[in-house]
Amino acid sequence: MIYKNTEIHNAAHIYDGTEGIRMLRAPKNVYDKLERGQNADEDCTGVELRFVMKSDKVTLKMRSYKEGITSTFHVFYGGIQGGWSDHEVNRVLGTEMCEFIIEKNSEQKLLEDMTKEGNFPFSPSVVRIVFDRGYIELGDIIGDVEPPTVEMLPKKTLLCYGSSITHGSNAICYSNSWVSYLAKKLGVDCRNLGHSGSCLMEKEMVNYIANEKWDIAVLELGINALDWDDNEKIRSRVDYTVSAVAEKNPDKPIFVISPFYTREDFEGKTTAQNWRDIISDVVKKRNYKNVKYISGAELIDNMSLISADFVHPSIYGVEKICNRLYEHMKKCL
Known part of the structure; x- marks a missing residue:
């Protein structure tokens, strides 16, 4: 699923929230028939935003839309986990819409060498915003990005x-x-x-x-x-x-x-x-x-x-x- 030139992975349906879009992991017709699983289906665990950065930075506007529940996200460059600043600085989503800045990694050649050494199936050019447990409302994606091509992703x-x-x-x-x-x-x-x-x-x-x-x-x-x-x-x-x-x-x-x-x-x-x-x-x-x-x-x-x-x-x-x-x-x- 593509939204604002970004692939939303592991989501099957998006709909309008109060300040942005929200995501379901199953299609709406399936969601409607779940016996007690609608809350779990709204939970964005394992949902990812995937994009290739053309600009030096990308700003994500996001929040958690359920009171009392916070969420975090992890940054990966393909199969390589982001550094400490990608995870330990301002990566918690509360109920207020906040801006999160993702900066382009300047060591692309080293990331490519690490990818080959680890035999990772993702291209390191693919920035992956991996959501932990939480109910995410995505307000905006600001910056020059494009979705990853098939060749940049795992084959299976x-x-x-x-x-x-x-x-x-x-x-x-x-x-x-x-x-x-x-x-x-x-x-x-x-x-x-x-x-x-x-x-x-x-x-x-x-x-x-x-x-x-x-x-x-x-x-x-x-x-x-x-x-x-x-x-x-x-x-x-x-x-x-x-x-x-x-x-x-x-x-x-x-x-x-x-x-x-x-x-x-x-x-x-x-x-x-x-x-x-x-x-x-x-x-x-x-x-x-x-x-x-x-x-x-x-x-x-x-x-x-x-x-x-x-x-x-x-x-x-x-x-x-x-x-x-x-x-x-x-x-x-």
């Missing part, structure tokens, strides 16, 4: 759908999420459709994912619906999700993850394991050649990897998820 895209753990909750910042880490390890771009507290596999969301353009998909299912006690409902939603996405994309690898290790597992309860058994059975019976089941309890397997909210992984748990998932995935890619 990873799409991830799931709970707050996929969304990046409690990873300290989005760039520390397992999704972000995994995309870097795979050398691909990323679409994050994690929906905190609301990954419920609605038909409209599933159909949207099935018809989107991506090369690899990870579907993290179940943890937001552990309170469902109707096994037929669970099986029906999981089966529709797996079959719809797989049949529309028969040549693309799809990885289906069941609930990660939970406090319920630690306390000897069987709710999460019931979901794992059903998801595993659905994948086994469907027997699609491009779909692999991975137990979430293998990716994170004990309470020491979970934070003090007793739900979300710690930053060390996030790293463990990424590394273990990568080991599963690389065998199939």
Whole structure:
């Protein structure tokens, strides 16, 4: 999506706010059908502004449009994290519209050498404004910019759908999420459709994912619906999700993850394991050649990897998820 000569990545719909535009990560027709995920869909975690600077500086006018909620953003030059001044000086969005100045990096040749050395899939000419959790209203983009060309971006895209753990909750910042880490390890771009507290596999969301353009998909299912006690409902939603996405994309690898290790597992309860058994059975019976089941309890397997909210992984748990998932995935890619 292009707005004011800037690519807005990981957003599917923009609309007018009070002082600028706001973004949704799913199309409006999907957003309208989400059972309890509209707030999460408005959250701009993983949304990026991408542009190539022609002028020496660009001014971004932005704010957070929900009271009591602030947000931050990170600056990357392609695959290279910006310096301390890009992150530690005036990068917090409050509810008042503020101006944020992005200065063109003068060491372009060194950035290009670093990109080659790191084998990063982005051109360092692409400035990426990566939003952390928050509700962003974009007031203006002032400066001479142009959107990146296809050649400046990764050739392949990873799409991830799931709970707050996929969304990046409690990873300290989005760039520390397992999704972000995994995309870097795979050398691909990323679409994050994690929906905190609301990954419920609605038909409209599933159909949207099935018809989107991506090369690899990870579907993290179940943890937001552990309170469902109707096994037929669970099986029906999981089966529709797996079959719809797989049949529309028969040549693309799809990885289906069941609930990660939970406090319920630690306390000897069987709710999460019931979901794992059903998801595993659905994948086994469907027997699609491009779909692999991975137990979430293998990716994170004990309470020491979970934070003090007793739900979300710690930053060390996030790293463990990424590394273990990568080991599963690389065998199939």
